[in-house]
């Protein structure tokens with residue numbers, strides 16, 4: 010056998026399971042087709058850490074509730090930002106008020122006892138910016154925000170440091186049962202293993218029992234990202250349930266942005282989105298709009314399908330808007346199943362921490378001086394919008410599972426996503442990445458193989 014366990018897909022769930030399994034004496038590898046882990050999470054996807062009160066499906070609500078409770082511990086251990094900012098759900102019209110009451114009763118039935126049903130006056134005490142007409146509202150102190158790729162990369166780094174092998178740029182083509190275990194065929198290799206966890210969405214392989222089954226219930230989220238000068242309207246996440254279905258919401262993110270968004274059954278234009286979020290009563294200065302985009306969001310049920318456990322196969326299917334929230338809980342459950350099945354023993358030498366990261370912009374001047382004394386690259390600011398230094402960019406490349414693409418650097422450091430939209434720092438970042446990875450600048454890509462950033466050298470400038 011090549012491995013005890015093969016994890017297929019290096020998204021947040023794959024990385025979280027890799028981390029949990031690295032606590033045991035098992036030989037584990039993860040296969041990811043892209044250059045980087047967590048590559049499918051959008052750069053601006055600041056995830057809401059839900060608490061189960063908003064979710065229609067009871068089982069999904071339970072997974073959200075369980076995952077939510079684990080966030081403090083896991084983000085503290087990995088030293089990544091997590092803000093338990095709280096949330097308020099408000100609603101339009103009489104129908105909306107009845108809906109708020111239904112959600113409150115359902116939260117109580119689910120045992121989410123800290124949720125409070127407020128009148129308009131009480132809601133305005135918590136969020137003074139709410140409109141005069143605010144009626145009943147549902148308040149949860151436990152909702153939060155986290156950056157999904159921060160979490161996924163941290164899970165991956167700690168798993169890597171504890172011996173999990175990450176096979177990046179390798180695409181799974183097939184999975185099949187053999188007499189002794191499971192065989193996974195990729196575009197580069199053939200592997201045998203005792204157990205497979207498949208987190209790849211939408212693909213079906215020979216081993217899958219129901220190859221043609223595909224569940225889909227898509228919604229769209231239309232986002233307006235507003236910049237730092239316009240972002241202090243609410244400190245809680247504020248949801249407004251719309252009379253005609255869907256919801257609009259405001260999130261104060263972990264970066265210097267706020268997000269206004271609306272969940273609907275279709276893609277909206279900027280004007281339509283601005284109209285739909287008007288109920289949140291945020292004064293939007295159009296010059297302060299950083300970006301506007303729409304993305305698909307799913308409301309499927311996530312299934313941890315272990316019906317083929319005897320064949321050494323577990324599959325996680327379904328896509329859900331609260332998947333990041335559920336990740337810590339899903340990873341623990343899947344790990345227990347695998348470890349129980351393979352008789353994994355806890356490792357005594359497991360190291361449950363992440364290598365340190367220095368964020369120049371968050372340090373005091375004295376700390377900055379100390380750092381520059383040790384490594385002068387921390388004294389060279391590359392991204393002036395967000396005060397990111399060459400030292401941080403080099404570290405993001407040299408770390409375990411280090412960045413190999415522009416987006417990899419953006420995700421790990423926050424460089425090149427400031428107000429100038431990378432016009433000042435892009436060339437310098439490309440040069441650093443080329444130098445550190447021993448490649449030509451023309452080989453550097455944004456994210457995928459087909460996204461080269463510099464097309465060619467102009468020979469007249471060869472000496473420059």
Ligand SMILES: Cc1cc2nc3c(=O)[nH]c(=O)nc-3n(C[C@H](O)[C@H](O)[C@H](O)COP(=O)(O)OP(=O)(O)OC[C@H]3O[C@@H](n4cnc5c(N)ncnc54)[C@H](O)[C@@H]3O)c2cc1C
Nearest residue numbers: 018019020021022042056057180181304330331332333334
């Ligand atoms: C617009 C939007 C907003 C969201 N907001 C929230 C939120 O507020 N709160 C929340 O909790 N969640 C939220 N989510 C959900 C969350 O961001 C994603 O569902 C989550 O990141 C998916 O992670 P995953 O590990 O489950 O799947 P993926 O990230 O899809 O992981 C699968 C991996 O498999 C790899 N792969 C695919 N095919 C192959 C192959 N053949 N071989 C090898 N590798 C392969 C992919 O490259 C990918 O890295 C949101 C999602 C979207 C789209």
